Amino acid sequence: MKGYMAFLKKEFFEYTKTYKLFIMLMVFAVFGITNPLIAKLIPEILGSLITDGVIITLPEPTAYDAWTQFFKNATQMGLIVMVILFSGVLSSELSKGTLINLLTKGLSRTAVILSKFTCMALVWTMSIALCFVLTYGYTVYLFPKDETTNLLFSVFCLWLFGLFLLAALLFSAALTRSNYGCLLIIGFIVVICMIMNIIPALHRYNPISLSTNNMGLIMNSIEVSSLYGTIMISCLLSLIFVSLSVVVFQKKQL
């Protein structure tokens, strides 16, 4: 436990000192600010491009457009940035040998994996929360009349998907020694999820639904209860991935 706390502190210190925390927060803050702005400005930008003779009728932008931007940016760019940033979570320490000193000081390998996961989850939570707060503030300001449903639940789903991705990332990192190998495996896992998504019957149990149904939830076209199974499965899979990372890392020859 003391090893876990000490290493967690070190991890967080490392993310601040190596600017990883800063990059994550910056990226998500930029998204947070631009989401509602883009939603508001796109019709005007398109409008200014229209020349004589062409008539395009654009609907009035709404809060839904802002949240569409939010879920699109956060799930696509945001998660990709996160995965790339964290892909070296184990490999950098293994290839440099910085972990050897601490392991021979009595730090348990379980503590290494758990504190690394905790810290990544913490950074992800901070980033998505920052992005959400900024988008929310601007959306309320720019589109005061529009109302959304299940907003927090929808964001929670996205957050959980990020957590699932981090657990899978950690597992991939424990399996390989290089961060390219890690990226390859995590890509493979995501592709499997996407392929499984072709079969409608599996939608309910596929973690990727957590990141594809967000708009439906907000517009109330998807029932909240329909995602309970997915949430359960995602939590379970994340738990399995983290446990497997511990097991694999225990067996790793350093």
Added chain:
Amino acid sequence: MGVLEIKQLYKRFGHHEVLKGLDMDVPEHSIFGFVGQNGAGKTTTMKIILGLLKPDSGSVTVCGEKVTYGESKTNRYIGFLPDVPEFYGYMNPMEYLKLCGEITGLTKAQIKSKSEELLELVGLKDQKKKIGGFSRGMKQRLGIAQALLNDPKLLICDEPTSALDPIGRKEILDILYAAKGKTTIVFSTHILSDVEKICDRIAVLHEGKLALCGTLSEIKQRHRLHGFILEFESEKEASCFESAEDLKQPSIRLSRNGSTVKVLLPDGDMDGYFLLGLLSQKRIVPLKFAVMEPTLESLFLEVVR
């Protein structure tokens, strides 16, 4: 009972068998020189002791506790200095030692006093620079400080002096020698002069086994050549001694270089008294009468040949 006991250790990497039944016993409060060629398996052995590698068979005991691979509880007795110690470049020495101290479970006050004491010992006391800007020698010294932080019963150093300049090497050896009273030190090297300088016991690893093991004097005793060097005042005396009838035996090897005569006696009942008797018979007093000591280098070469 020794601090470190290794029994019948086997380890192979693919087709390459590195350790083939290694047995080793390190008694308390010794400086144990672990010698071997590059690739002899020194680092592998150390990593197995630390539970970082899994042995194919055999057992390692540290302070009476068996080492288990992966979750190695015995590491709390051990301080380890890797051959190229790597640290988090964004920390300064104080911050790094604080992290190490927290992991081993020292209190805040202990960490502070211990870190200051150790940084003083290794000469990094007023170093506020980030570790990222450290030279190899400075990293090596910080490595020793972190290894000694938890007052280990066993200090394992993997080639602490290779790739350092002569001054840096001497400093590292001095630090290790100073730590001798407090802990048992196992250090691997292929620089034999370092071993002779500070070690009281040595083991030579060759082809996966210990080819030679014991205290330095024991080993030299065991491999004594029965050789003598006699130096005379003049060449005349030397040749007079050389031409003695008793020395004209095929089992005795003689060589003369100016006024110095080297005599190699066969193993058995002939020894120095025989030569002293000859001298008094001939009524010659040599300037120097010395027993030829085997050097560690000659022993090493003999073993690994």
